Amino acid sequence: MEETVAVLGAGTMGRGIAQVAAAAGHPVLLYDPHPAALESALADIQAGLEKRQPAALGRIQPTQALEACAQAGLVIEAAPEELALKQELLARLGALNPQSLLASNTSTLSISAIAARVPDPSRVLGLHFFNPAPRMRLVEVIGGLETDPALLEKASQLMRRWGKEPIRVKDAPGFLVNRVARPFYGEALRLHAEGVPKEHIDWIMRGLGFPMGPFELMDLIGLDVNLAASSSVYQGFFGEPRYQPHYLQQQKVAAGHLGRKSGVGWYRYPPGPPPTPTPPNPRTDHPLPLILGPNPLAAALRARFPHAENPAEAAFVLDCRVKPERKHSLPEPLPVVTLVWGHSVSRLQAEHKGPLAGFSLVPPIGERAIVELYAPLSGPNPALALAQSYFEAQGHLCLLLPDQPGGVGFRILALLINEAISALAEGLASPAEIDRAMRLGTGYPLGPLEWAERIWLKPVLRALEGLHEELGEARYRPHPLLRRMVAAGLEDFRNLFPKEKDKEAV
C-alpha cells in the first residue's frame, strides 16, 4: 500500500498534482476550503484519468477539513502564492503529524521562509511542478537552508516513480527554470520596444527551434502570471537591473489584455498569432560570398551554402567575425554583409567606405532558420540586396529589421546563456541539470550551456562585451565565470572544477 499524499489547494496545480499522485497508486486527500474548487477539480481529474486509469479516480478523496490530512505521509501544498498562508498551512500540518514530509509547490517564494514556522524545518522542501502537472515531466526539487539532504534524495526517487524528471535545485529567487528563462521574455520586450515587430520576434525564435515565440508564449501563460514571475525574481534579487520587468507588459496587464484567457494579449484570439510566412523556393542563380571567420557559424555557413573560395570569385563578403576591431581589414571594394552579434551595422559604417549591411543567423542552422538582415541608418544599399538574394536563393526567409546590436535571435540567446552561467556560478544546479531543466521545463531545443558550447564561448563573450559597450546597460555584462573560462581557454562546462563528486574532497 502506497503512503497517503495530501494535496492542499485544488486549483490549477493542486488538481494536476493530485491526479499524478493517484495515477502513481497513492491514496490522495485533496483539501480545499472552497467546495466549488473541489467540485471542478474532481471533474477535471476525471476527464484526465478516465481513458487511461479510471481506478485512480477512486483513490482521490476531497476534503474541506485540514485535520483529515494529518494521516498523510507526504503533504504537497499548492495553495495561493502567499507566504503567510503557506507558512500557516505547513506549520499546522507539521504539528498534526510530526513525521510527515512537507512540500510546497511555490513558484516564487523561498522554501527556507516557508519552512520557518514549522517546528522541524528539516522536513520541508520544494516540489515545483510545471503546468500542466500531468503532462510536464520536470519537477524542481528544492532544498531550503534547513532541509535534510536525505529527504531531497528520497523525494527525487519518489518523483521518478511518479514518471517525473526531478532536478535538484538550490533555494534562490525563481529557482532555476523561471529565473534562467527571464531573458526569453525580458529581452524580447526590449527588442519590441526598440522597434522590432512582435511577429518577427516570434517567427525568428520558432525558426531557431523554440516551440513558441516569446509573445505567443506570454499570451498562453497569461501576461499577468508572467509579469508576476518577472516581478518576483526582480524583487527577489533586490532590484538587480537585468531582471527589471518592462513597462509594456505592465501596461497590457493594467488594460486587462492578459492573453488567450481574456481574448486579447499581444495578439487577438481568434485569430491568434499569424503563422510564419512560407520561405522562398531555392534558386541556383545567386551571387557568391566570401565567408570570413573561424567560428562555428562561419563553418556552418560554409558547410551548408555555396560560397566563393577566393575574393576574385566573390560578389560580396559575409563577415562572421564578432569583434568590430577585427573588421577594419575588410577586402574592399566588395560590398560587406557583417555579423551583428557584437555591434550594430551603423557602428561600422564610418570606418567602411563601400556598401555595408548586417546579418544574423544562429547555429545550428535548421531548415526553418530565418535570416535577420540589417541596413545601416543611412538606409538600404547594394550589400543588403546581395545578402537577401543569396539567403533567399538558399530557401531561407529573410526579415529586414531596424539596426540594433546583437540581432534578435542571438541577443535573446546570449542573455539566456549568460543567465544560465550565472545560475551555474551560484551553484544552483550542475551544468547537465541546468540544460536538462531548460529543455524539459520550457521545451528549448538545446540547453543554454550546450548551445554556448556549440557556438563557442569566445564569440558569446565578445558579443556580450560589444552589446554591453554599445547599449551601456548592466544586463549585457558578461558573467565573470564566462570571462574566466575564455581566459583559461576552456570551452566545455562539463569539465569545470570542482565536479559534483569532487566537492566533498575540496
Ligand code: NAD
Ligand atoms: P489557483 O488559484 O488555480 O489555485 C489555488 C487553490 O487554492 C484554489 O482552488 C483555492 O480555492 C485554494 N485555496 C484558497 N485558500 C486556501 C487555503 N487557505 N488552503 C488551501 N487552499 C486554498 O493557483 P495555482 O495556479 O494552482 O497555484 C498554486 C500554487 O502553485 C502557487 O503557489 C503557485 O505559485 C504555484 N505554481 C503555479 C503554477 C501555474 O502555472 N499556475 C506553476 C507552478 C507552481
